[in-house]
Amino acid sequence: MKLRLELFVRNIEKSIEFYHNVLGFSLPEDRNKNYLPVRKGDVVLGISEMENLPGCHPLKARRGQPFGLGVEIVLEVEEVKDIYQKVVTSGHPIETELKSRPWGLDDFRIIDPDGYYLRISSKS
Template identity: 45%
Template structure:
């Protein structure tokens, strides 16, 4: 099993720039209605909110549904290999992104920081787990 997360965004160019230029993702595919980006084993799909239907029956994504807080209830956790890399990302993000919580050692043994992307999606960057293993 693998994971690819897809986010619906207001401005494809701004979001691609954020993930590519700030977080180091590589654009693997891009067309008018979709972009696929990769950083290591993380695959991120971006699609424009404007291509969604205004309203629909059922629980699918619509422009109306995403008009509120897009990322409510979701934390996207990106694990980096080591603390030095995390520190480098933090220094870069301080000047180019909205930091929600600064880099610090958490009581569970991990260093991390939290930020939001241009659409308000909540990201946590960390360096693995306290034992040095991936979760």
């Protein structure tokens, strides 16, 4: 079994820029303006614009409701410090600074351009 998350976003180009330039996900050669799977290792995130969903679709954020409500996307990486530094250098806001946790992980948290909450971690 494999897991692929699909994120419905306001602006696919802005999301692609974030996931590719800030977090280092690779882009497919064939770029579709309606749906784009980005990859990093075994992680695949499908990105599509929210407007592609029908108006009554249950995944469509209601007016004023944040995207990704109740979901934390955890990305486990080999070296969290390198990714943290890349995010800092990019100027993207950090939600929770990089820190060592008592349970043996180092992590930091950010929010993507559409409000999806990401925790990026690696073993201490």
